[in-house]
Every structure is written in C-alpha cells, then in structure tokens.
Amino acid sequence: MLERAYLVNGEADVTDESSLLEKAGIPVTIVEGSETNMKITRPEDLALAENIIRQKSVPNIRIGHGYDAHRFADNRKLVLGGVTIPHNQGLAGHSDADVLTHALCDALLGALGAGDIGKHFPDTDKKFAGIYSIDLLAEVVGFAAAGGFTLANADITVVCQAPRLAPYLTEMKAILGSTCKVAPEVINIKATTTEGMGFTGRKEGIGCHAVVLLQAR
Known part of the structure; x- marks a missing residue:
C-alpha cells in the first residue's frame, strides 16, 4: 500500500507516511503506542533513543x-x-x-x-x-x-x-x-x-x- 501511495502522491507535500496514505485515499488507523516507542525524525532524536535503549539494557x-x-x-x-x-x-x-x-x-x-x-x-x-x-x-x-x-x-x-x-x-x-x-x-x-x-x-x-x-x- 505504501508503495502504491508513493506512486500516486510521491511528490505531495506531506509530513509522514500516514499523511501520504491518507492523501492516496487509503484508510489510516491510530493505534495506541508507548512513549518510549519513539519516531526518529531529527538527528537529536537518535540521542534520546540511545538513552532509552541504554536504560532498558542495564539490569538493576x-x-x-x-x-x-x-x-x-x-x-x-x-x-x-x-x-x-x-x-x-x-x-x-x-x-x-x-x-x-x-x-x-x-x-x-x-x-x-x-x-x-x-x-x-x-x-x-x-x-x-x-x-x-x-x-x-x-x-x-x-x-x-x-x-x-x-x-x-x-x-x-x-x-x-x-x-x-x-x-x-x-x-x-x-x-x-x-x-x-x-x-x-x-x-x-x-x-x-x-x-x-x-x-x-x-x-x-x-x-x-x-x-x-x-x-x-
């Protein structure tokens, strides 16, 4: 579906893949997630993600x-x-x-x-x-x-x-x-x-x- 959306509206001004799917007329469903299941958008997001992973990997x-x-x-x-x-x-x-x-x-x-x-x-x-x-x-x-x-x-x-x-x-x-x-x-x-x-x-x-x-x- 995502590939089809790119073929139809690949040049569209959208912020993410969900917006691209919606613009292509493909239904999008919101699923409840977790604060630690973060999206990597900017370079600084990587540092935050690394910190979250480090905290999870160090045993008490x-x-x-x-x-x-x-x-x-x-x-x-x-x-x-x-x-x-x-x-x-x-x-x-x-x-x-x-x-x-x-x-x-x-x-x-x-x-x-x-x-x-x-x-x-x-x-x-x-x-x-x-x-x-x-x-x-x-x-x-x-x-x-x-x-x-x-x-x-x-x-x-x-x-x-x-x-x-x-x-x-x-x-x-x-x-x-x-x-x-x-x-x-x-x-x-x-x-x-x-x-x-x-x-x-x-x-x-x-x-x-x-x-x-x-x-x-």
Whole structure:
C-alpha cells in the first residue's frame, strides 16, 4: 500500500507516511503506542533513543562484599554454613559464631546498602546469644526480598588451616541455598589455607570472605 501511495502522491507535500496514505485515499488507523516507542525524525532524536535503549539494557543489580573472623575457643561447637563440623574446638562468639554465614550476611547487607550484621543483630542483645546464624541469614534474605532483590550469585572463601572442610561443602550449599531461596548451584564455597601464615595459619581462628550479586526481581 505504501508503495502504491508513493506512486500516486510521491511528490505531495506531506509530513509522514500516514499523511501520504491518507492523501492516496487509503484508510489510516491510530493505534495506541508507548512513549518510549519513539519516531526518529531529527538527528537529536537518535540521542534520546540511545538513552532509552541504554536504560532498558542495564539490569538493576547490586554487588556486596562481606568479611568475618572468629578465634577458636574450647568447649564450643564448630558451625560453618549451618553445618556442625567435628573438631576439637569451636569458634568464640555471641551467637553460634558461624563465620561463613556471618560473612554472607554482611555481603548481602552491603549490597543492599543496609549496614552490617552488628547493626541489625548486636552482640549486646541477649536474644541473639547462642542463636543459629542461619536464622539471622533468613532475616537478611527477608530484607533483600522486601527491597525487591533476590540472590543471583554468591562466592564464598573460607580461610582456615584446620579442619578440612571439603566433605561438608555440599551440605553447606544446600542449607544456604534453601535459606536464601535459591538453588544450591547459585552458591559457591571454597576452602583455602594460608600455608601456615597469619592467625589462620597458626590455627588461632577462621576467616571468611563472601561476595554476592543481587538482582531486581
């Protein structure tokens, strides 16, 4: 139809193709569109179109990093990633001292711009004494959900000379994944040593780093 309209009225003084069709006696229907589905008429329209495309193509994501460390202590259970691990010592702390889960909580809070674990669950509050840190993680995941975010990826590195953690990593991933409401594959956990250097190398405690990526739901 457009080709026929050009053949009939191609030299006519019209502003666009719809006017050309009307002048050729071809019915034109108005269809409701979108403000972002813009027409490119002038060179400056290209800059506006590029800006619209750029906004649509950039995902709403947040990145957070968390770190925690606890010293070893006698007469304490060793809990990491929600798993109780056989060892001759546990970690000292107000809660269960799950250094891995604490680092993950801090990473999530960092991505949300919501402070740190000490702000939300202070060690001066008796209700958190001995608490299972996975319960704290569940609350932090709730904060993320309330803000419209879900966990896209978590990469966690536990730094310790002992005990050996490889046999427990799969169970940790299952617990953390369930708590974060994601598949276990979304969470990666690595264990490494410092080759005898530093407080972890001297077996004085355990440290943990966590990095997370949150995406808008």
